[in-house]
Amino acid sequence: MELFVQSVISGILLGGLYAAIGVGLSLVFGIMGLTNIAHGSLMILASFFIMILSQQATGSVILSLILTLAIMAAISGLAQGFLVNRVLDKGAEPALLVTFGIAIIIQNALQLAFGADFKSIASPFASINVVNSKWVVITGEYLLNFIISVAVIFALHFIVRKTWFGRSIRAASSSVVAAELMGINTKRTYVLTMSLATMTGCIGGLLVGQTFGFYSYSGMSYLIIAFGVVVIGGMGSIVGTLLGGVILGVAQLLGAYFFGSGVQILIGYLTLLVILTLRPRGLLSNMTRK
Amino acid sequence: MSELLRVEDLSIAFGNNQVLKGLSFEVNENEVLGIIGPNGAGKTVLLNILTGILKPDSGRIIYQGEDIAKTKIVERTYMGIGRTFQVPRSFEGMSVYENVMIGGVCGRQMTEKEAGAGADKILAQINMADKRDLLAGTLGLLDRKRLEIGVALASKPRLLLIDEAAGGLTESEVVSIIDIVRGAKEQGVTIIWIEHVLQTMIEGTDRTLCVAEGRNVICGNPRDVMDSPEVHAVYLGTEEDYADEGAGADNDIAKTGTAQALPPQDKTLLEISGLNVLHGDLQAIHDVSMRIERGHIVSIIGANGAGKSTLLNTVMGIHNPAGGTIVFEGDDITGKRTSAIAEKGLAMTPEGSRVFADMTVTENLLMGAYLPAAKKAKTEQLEKVFEMFPVLKEKSEQLASFLSGGQRQMLSIARAIMMNPKVVICDEISLGLAPVVIQDIYAKLKELNEQGLTFILVEQEIKRSLRHSDYSYVMVKGRIVLEGKSSELSRSDVSDAYFGINRFA
Numbered sequence: 072m073e074l075f076v077q078s079v080i081s082g083i084l085l086g087g088l089y090a091a092i093g094v095g096l097s098l099v100f101g102i103m104g105l106t107n108i109a110h111g112s113l114m115i116l117a118s119f120f121i122m123i124l125s126q127q128a129t130g131s132v133i134l135s136l137i138l139t140l141a142i143m144a145a146i147s148g149l150a151q152g153f154l155v156n157r158v159l160d161k162g163a164e165p166a167l168l169v170t171f172g173i174a175i176i177i178q179n180a181l182q183l184a185f186g187a188d189f190k191s192i193a194s195p196f197a198s199i200n201v202v203n204s205k206w207v208v209i210t211g212e213y214l215l216n217f218i219i220s221v222a223v224i225f226a227l228h229f230i231v232r233k234t235w236f237g238r239s240i241r242a243a244s245s246s247v248v249a250a251e252l253m254g255i256n257t258k259r260t261y262v263l264t265m266s267l268a269t270m271t272g273c274i275g276g277l278l279v280g281q282t283f284g285f286y287s288y289s290g291m292s293y294l295i296i297a298f299g300v301v302v303i304g305g306m307g308s309i310v311g312t313l314l315g316g317v318i319l320g321v322a323q324l325l326g327a328y329f330f331g332s333g334v335q336i337l338i339g340y341l342t343l344l345v346i347l348t349l350r351p352r353g354l355l356s357n358m359t360r361k
Numbered sequence: 362m363s364e365l366l367r368v369e370d371l372s373i374a375f376g377n378n379q380v381l382k383g384l385s386f387e388v389n390e391n392e393v394l395g396i397i398g399p400n401g402a403g404k405t406v407l408l409n410i411l412t413g414i415l416k417p418d419s420g421r422i423i424y425q426g427e428d429i430a431k432t433k434i435v436e437r438t439y440m441g442i443g444r445t446f447q448v449p450r451s452f453e454g455m456s457v458y459e460n461v462m463i464g465g466v467c468g469r470q471m472t473e474k475e476a477g478a479g480a481d482k483i484l485a486q487i488n489m490a491d492k493r494d495l496l497a498g499t500l501g502l503l504d505r506k507r508l509e510i511g512v513a514l515a516s517k518p519r520l521l522l523i524d525e526a527a528g529g530l531t532e533s534e535v536v537s538i539i540d541i542v543r544g545a546k547e548q549g550v551t552i553i554w555i556e557h558v559l560q561t562m563i564e565g566t567d568r569t570l571c572v573a574e575g576r577n578v579i580c581g582n583p584r585d586v587m588d589s590p591e592v593h594a595v596y597l598g599t600e601e602d603y604a605d606e607g608a609g610a611d612n613d614i615a616k617t618g619t620a621q622a623l624p625p626q627d628k629t630l631l632e633i634s635g636l637n638v639l640h641g642d643l644q645a646i647h648d649v650s651m652r653i654e655r656g657h658i659v660s661i662i663g664a665n666g667a668g669k670s671t672l673l674n675t676v677m678g679i680h681n682p683a684g685g686t687i688v689f690e691g692d693d694i695t696g697k698r699t700s701a702i703a704e705k706g707l708a709m710t711p712e713g714s715r716v717f718a719d720m721t722v723t724e725n726l727l728m729g730a731y732l733p734a735a736k737k738a739k740t741e742q743l744e745k746v747f748e749m750f751p752v753l754k755e756k757s758e759q760l761a762s763f764l765s766g767g768q769r770q771m772l773s774i775a776r777a778i779m780m781n782p783k784v785v786i787c788d789e790i791s792l793g794l795a796p797v798v799i800q801d802i803y804a805k806l807k808e809l810n811e812q813g814l815t816f817i818l819v820e821q822e823i824k825r826s827l828r829h830s831d832y833s834y835v836m837v838k839g840r841i842v843l844e845g846k847s848s849e850l851s852r853s854d855v856s857d858a859y860f861g862i863n864r865f866a
Contacts, residue, residue: 235731242717242728248679249715251699252708253780254732258698 077207078324084209086320087217087313088282092275092293093300094224094312095268098231101307102244102264103159105166109150109173111294113269116177117143117276118285119185122192132192136277140270147269152262159261174290181287194281216278221313223274228309230267240264244307299343305353314354318342365390365520365551371420372575373406380406381417382575388520393542393552395566395583397559399596400665400792400821403575404555405447408524411553412444413437424520443518447525449505453498457489457508460497464515479515486548487511487541501642503534510541520551527558528666529643531838539565557665558838559860563587571595593856597823630655630784630815631676631707636685638668638675638839645671647839649685653784658806658816660826660847663836664859669819670712672836673786677709678702690783704732708782712789714773718762722753725761725772729779738781746775749805767798774805784815791820803829823855835859 096110117139124135150173158165196211203209231237242250243257250257279285279293296319304315319339326338346354367387373380380403388394398404409415411422413434422430429437451460461483465476484490487507492500497508506526513521523542527535535558542565546552554566562569562583569583573595579586586592631653638646645668653659663669674680676687678699687695694702717725726746730739747754750771756764761772770790777785787806791799807829810816820826827833827847835843835858843850843858 235736238720238724238728239731241720242731245717245719246715248699248711249717250728251679252677252703252711253728253776254700254703255728256698256700 073206075325075328078328079321080207080209081213082321082324083317084213084217084320085324086317087220088275088278088316089296089300089320090304090313090316091216091220091223091271091278093297093304093316094227094309095271095275096294096297097301097304097307097309097312098227098268098271099265100301101309102240103261104163105155105159105170106163107265107268108167108170108294109177109290110170110268110272110297111292112174112177112290113143113147114272114276114279114293115285115287115290116146116181117269117273118192118280118289119181119190121273121277121280122190125192132277136273139276140273143269143273144266148262148266151265152258155265156258156261174294178288178290185287187286187288189284189286190280191284192277192280197281212282216282219274219278220316223271224309224313227267227271231309236263299340302353303343303346305355308353308355311353311355318346318354363390364388365392365425366553367421367423368411369421369423371407371410371417371422373410373415373417380575381410381420383420384572384575384577385420386570386577386580388551388553391546391549391551392568393546393554393566395562395569396553396555396572397557397562397569397586397592398572398578401574402572404572405524407572408444408522408555411522412442438516441517441519442522443513443516443520444522445509445513445524445526447528449509451497451500451505451508451512454496456494456496457500457504457511458484458493460508461511461515464512465517476515479517483511483514486514486544488537502529503537506530506538507541510538510545514545514550518550520553521545523552523554523556525555525557527556527561529645530558531644532560535561536564559587559664587860593860596859597856628654630690631817632688633672633676634686634688636672636675636687637683638671638680639683640671640680645839646675646682649836649839649841651834651841651844653815653817654832655815656810656813657831658810658818658829660818660820660830660833661836662820662823662826662833662855662859664821666838667836668839669836670788671839673709673788673817673819676702676786677707703780706780706783707786708777708780708784709786710770710773710777710788710790712792714766714769716761716764716769716772716776719760721758721760722764722772723757725776726753726779729776732780735779735781739779742779742781746778749778749808750775767794767802770794770798770802771805774802778809778814782814784817785809786817786819788819789821790818791822791825799825823859827855 092114096107099105099107120139120142121132121135124138125132129135129138154169154173155166158169194212196215199211201209201211201214231241239250239255240260242253242255243260247257299319300312300315303318304311319342322342323335323339327335330338364387369385371381371384384403384407396404406415410417413432417430420430421428424440429440452463458480461480462476465471465479466473484493487510489504489507489511492504497505500508510523510526526538530538539561542552542554556562566583568581569586570580571578571586571592578595579589579591629652633649633651636646636649637644649672661669661672671680675682678697681696686693689705689707692705694705717728726743727739730736730742735742752768753772753775756768761769764772774790790802806816818826818830827850830847833845833847833850834841835855837858843854
C-alpha cells in the first residue's frame with residue numbers, strides 16, 4: 072500500500088515534468104498547425120548548452136539557463152524564419168519534414184561534438200528528501216521539477232490569454248487572413264511563437280538533464296513523451312498539457328507498481344490509446360485550429 | 362417532342378430557410394435546357410435533388426414517366442442520369458484516356474473493350490484526342506472542364522446535368538464548351554445546363570429557365586428570356602428601385618462638392634493601374650484600372666466569379682498580382698505584405714466576416730487596435746463602436762462563435778473601424794443576411810461615410826450597390842466593362858454590360 076501511494080505521488084510529480092516537455096509542442100501545434108519533430112532535439116541541445124556553460128564558463132546553472140534561453144530563442148527563431156516559414160504555406164507535410172531535418176542535424180551535430188556518452192547536469196537537490204515518512208518519500212528534485220513545470224505552464228497560459236502578444240498569436244491561429252488584415256505580421260508571430268515554445272523546452276531540457284540525464288540522441292525519446300502528453304491533453308491546449316502529463320506519469324508508475332517496471336512505458340501508451348478511443352481530440356482541446 | 366423529365370412543385374427547406382418554393386419545369390427529349398438565376402436562387406440545391414444527393418420535402422420528379430424522387434444516387438446513374446461538377450473532379454493521377462474509360466466501365470458496367478472504343482470517340486468529340494495520354498492533373502482549366510464533360514458522356518447518359526461549365530474560361534474557350542454541348546445534343550443526349558455565365562445561354566441552349574428565390578421566373582427562347590423585363594428585374598432590380606435613388610443622388614452632389622475643394626492629387630486615395638492577377642493557369646483579373654476618391658463610397662458590381670473578391674484581395678496583398686500597380690496615398694503598395702498594407706490605413710471586412718471565433722467580442726475589437734497608432738486610442742474607439750453597434754456591447758463578453766451571421770458582420774465592420782482606417786473594403790457584407798439586418802448595416806456605413814470614411818463595397822446585388830454608392834464599376838469575367846457615377850449609370854448600360862447580350866452574337 073505504501074508503494075501504491077508512493078507511485079501515485081511520484082507519478083503526479085513526474086507528470087509535471089512531462090507537461091513541461093510537451094507544452095512547447097502543444098503551443099506550436101495550436102498556433103501554426105505544425106507538428107514540430109525537432110522539439111525534443113532542441114530541448115536536448117539546450118541541455119548540452121546548460122551543461123557546457125555551467126561546467127566551463129559560468130559555474131552557475133541558473134546563469135547558464137538564462138544564457139541558454141537567449142541562445143535557443145535565437146536558434147529556433149532563425150530556423151522558423153528562414154526554414155519553416157518558407158514552406159508553411161504549402162501545407163503541413165513539407166513543414167513537418169523540415170523540422171524532421173532540423174532534428175537530424177541537431178542529433179548528428181551533437182554526436183559529432185560530444186560523442187554518444189551519457190551526460191547529466193548536476194542538481195543540488197537530488198539527495199535532499201523534502202518529505203520522508205512511512206508512506207511517501209519526496210525528493211527535493213522531483214518537487215522542484217513539478218513546481219517549476221507548473222509555473223512554466225501557467226506563465227505560458229497567462230501570456231497567451233492576457234497579453235497583446237498572446238492575443239496576436241491566437242488571432243493568427245484563428246484566421247491568418249483576418250490577423251494580417253489587423254496589421255499582424257503572422258510570419259513574425261510564428262517566429263516568436265517558435266522561440267517561446269523552445270524556451271519552455273529549455274526549461275524541460277534543464278529538468279530532464281538533472282533528473283534523468285541525456286545523450287546526443289535523447290531528443291527523439293523525449294519527443295515521444297511530449298507527443299503522449301499533448302495527445303492526451305488535447306493538441307493545442309496549454310492547461311490540457313498539465314493534465315496529459317500527470318495522467319501519463321501516474322499511468323506509467325502505477326503500471327510499474329502493478330506489472331513491474333519493464334512494462335511501465337507500455338502501460339503509459341496503452342492509457343493513451345484508451346483515452347484516444349474515448350476522446351479522439353484529447354481531453355481539453357479548446358484551441359481552435361484554422 | 363416527347364418529354365423526358367418533368368419536375369413538379371418541388372420544395373425544400375433547410376431549417377427556416379425555404380430554398381425551393383414550388384419549382385416546376387420540364388425538359389423534352391434531346392433538348393438543351395439552360396437554368397440561370399442569381400446567387401441563392403436554389404440552382405445547386407435543384408441539381409443535388411435531381412442527382413439524388415438531397416431529398417425534396419415535397420413535389421415530384423418524373424423521369425421517363427416514373428416518379429424518381431425517392432430513388433438513390435446510384436440508381437439514377439443506372440437510369441442514365443449523368444452529371445458534371447462545378448469544380449472538375451477528374452482523377453489527377455490517371456491519363457485523360459483512363460479518366461474517360463473509368464466513366465464507361467464503372468458508370469455503365471461496360472467491358473473494357475467497349476469502353477475503350479467509346480473512349481476514343483469521346484476524346485475526338487471533346488477535342489482532346491491529341492491529349493489522350495497526358496495526366497489529368499497536368500491539364501489547364503479548359504481541358505479539365507472538357508474532360509469533365511467527356512467523363513460524364515462516357516457513361517452514355519440520356520440526361521446530362523452540367524454544373525457551371527463556363528466559369529473562369531475566356532470567351533473563345535466558352536465557345537468551345539458550347540460546341541461540345543451542341544455536339545452531345547446531336548448525338549441524342551438531353552441536357553440541363555446550370556450556369557452563372559449568362560452569355561453562354563443564347564448560343565448554348567434551346568430554352569432557358571430563370572429561377573429566383575426558389576421559384577420559376579420565366580422560361581422560353583434564350584434571347585427572349587435575356588431581354589425580358591422579368592429577368593432584368595431579378596438581376597438589376599425594378600424601375601421603382603431606381604426611382605428610390607433620388608435621395609442618394611442628392612447626397613452625391615453635396616459630397617462631390619467637398620471633394621472638389623481638395624487639390625486634385627489629394628482627392629485620389631487609391632489608384633489601381635493595369636492590374637493583372639493569375640490563379641494558376643487562369644487569368645482572374647485582366648488589365649483593371651480604378652481610381653477611388655477620398656470620402657466616396659465606391660461599389661464594384663459583378664456576378665459570381667467576375668473577379669471582385671480577387672481584385673480586393675490583391676489590393677490587400679492576400680494575392681500577388683502578375684502585373685500592374687496599386688498606389689495608396691502616393692505609396693506603391695503592390696505586392697506588399699497584408700499586415701504592412703493594413704498599417705497604411707486600409708481595412709477590409711473579408712468575405713464571410715472571419716471573426717476570431719475563440720475570442721470574446723471585446724477581444725476581437727481590441728485586435729482591431731493592435732497597431733500602435735490605433736492602440737493609443739483604443740478606449741475611445743471602443744466606446745464609439747459600442748455606441749454605433751449596441752448589440753456588440755450587449756454581447757461584449759461572449760465568444761464571437763456564439764454570434765449570429767448579422768452580428769458577426771457587424772463585429773467584422775466594427776473591428777475594421779477600431780483600426781481607425783482611411784478606407785474600409787467590404788466584401789459581400791450582405792451575403793446570407795435578412796433584409797432588415799442589411800438595411801441596418803448599410804445605415805451604419807452611410808453614417809461612417811458622412812464622418813469622412815471612404816468605402817469600397819463589393820456586391821452581387823446591383824440595385825443595392827447603385828443606391829448606396831457614389832461611383833460604380835461593373836466587372837464581367839475579370840474586366841471592368843462599365844464605370845460611372847452611380848446616379849448617372851443608365852439602366853440599359855448596366856444590363857447590357859451585365860448580360861453581355863452582344864458578346865456571342
